[in-house]
Amino acid sequence: MFYKDERLALFIDGSNLYAAARSLGFDIDYKLLRSEFMRRGKLLRAFYYTALLENDEYSPIRPLVDWLHYNGFSMVTKPAKEYTDSQGRRKVKGNMDIELAVDAMELAPRIDHIVLFSGDGDFRPLVESLQRQGVRVSVVSTIRSQPPMISDDLRRQADNYIELNDLKDVIGRPPREPQPNRQDAYETES
Numbered sequence: 556m557f558y559k560d561e562r563l564a565l566f567i568d569g570s571n572l573y574a575a576a577r578s579l580g581f582d583i584d585y586k587l588l589r590s591e592f593m594r595r596g597k598l599l600r601a602f603y604y605t606a607l608l609e610n611d612e613y614s615p616i617r618p619l620v621d622w623l624h625y626n627g628f629s630m631v632t633k634p635a636k637e638y639t640d641s642q643g644r645r646k647v648k649g650n651m652d653i654e655l656a657v658d659a660m661e662l663a664p665r666i667d668h669i670v671l672f673s674g675d676g677d678f679r680p681l682v683e684s685l686q687r688q689g690v691r692v693s694v695v696s697t698i699r700s701q702p703p704m705i706s707d708d709l710r711r712q713a714d715n716y717i718e719l720n721d722l723k724d725v726i727g728r729p730p731r732e733p734q735p736n737r738q739d740a741y742e743t744e745s
Contacts, residue, residue, distance in 0.1 A: 556693060556715045557595040561667035565592055566655055567628075568673035569605035571696070571704070572719075575674060578700035579720050581727035585619075588726040589627060592670060599666060602658060603628045606635035606649020631658065656681045663688045670695060671713075676706025683712055695719055 557563075565588075576583050585603075592598050603623050608614050624630045635649030652675065659669060663685055671678060674696030682692045693715035696705035710716045 556717075557668065559596060561596045561691075562665065563592055563596040563598045563668050563670060564659075564662055564666045565589075565598070565601040565670045565672065566659055567601070567603045568651065568655060568671075568675060569603055570649075570651075571673040571675055575697050575700065575704040575719050576727070577730065578704060579697055579723065580730060581723055582730045584726055584728045585623060585628070586626065587728075591722070591725050596668060600662065601628045602631055602655070604631045604651035604655050606647070606651060607632050608637060608647065609634045631655070652677050659685060663690050666690060668693065670717075672696070674703070674705030674709060676709050679706065679708045679712045682709065686712075686714065691715070693717055695722070 572583060589598070589601055592601070603620075605616065605620065607616065607620065620630055620632065631651065631654050633649065633651065633654070635647045637645065637647050640646050655673075656678070659671075659681060663669075668691045669685060670693045671682070672695045674694070678694075682694070685692050691714045692712075694705065694709055694713040695717040696710075697703065697719040698705055698710070699718065699720045704719075705716075
């Protein structure tokens, strides 16, 4: 699936990867994740996309964002919008699909292989466009959760599908105790 001399870029949909790993019962160790893909090819960039609640005094995801930023990840963030739904539940809206797609299209002429960490079917047209430009695309998500976290259309479009659960021993760590009000655990909506 990977060639040692190919130029790689990782595109991580933060909330989607968090939800997929959580559904499988583990957390991602991002240092191990980066090392694993550096081993698989020439890693040029590792992008991480997430929306942040700016109005909170303390955002539970801020330490992760800061750590990733200082440890070789290119952080792409934007303010999340918070609202209350009709049942009175607190919801956060912070879709990063457009930002991820634009960055992938801009980088496509300089890379050979993109690894997309998301199961969101909205990325199928992006994957198809990247392939037309000669970029191989691997998608990392899971079909082993209930319901599966990856869109069938996205899985079929990708050149390679990597089951997240198969990476558990390589990039995983035991889950931490859930934090109340953890931002990336909120349901994000498009």
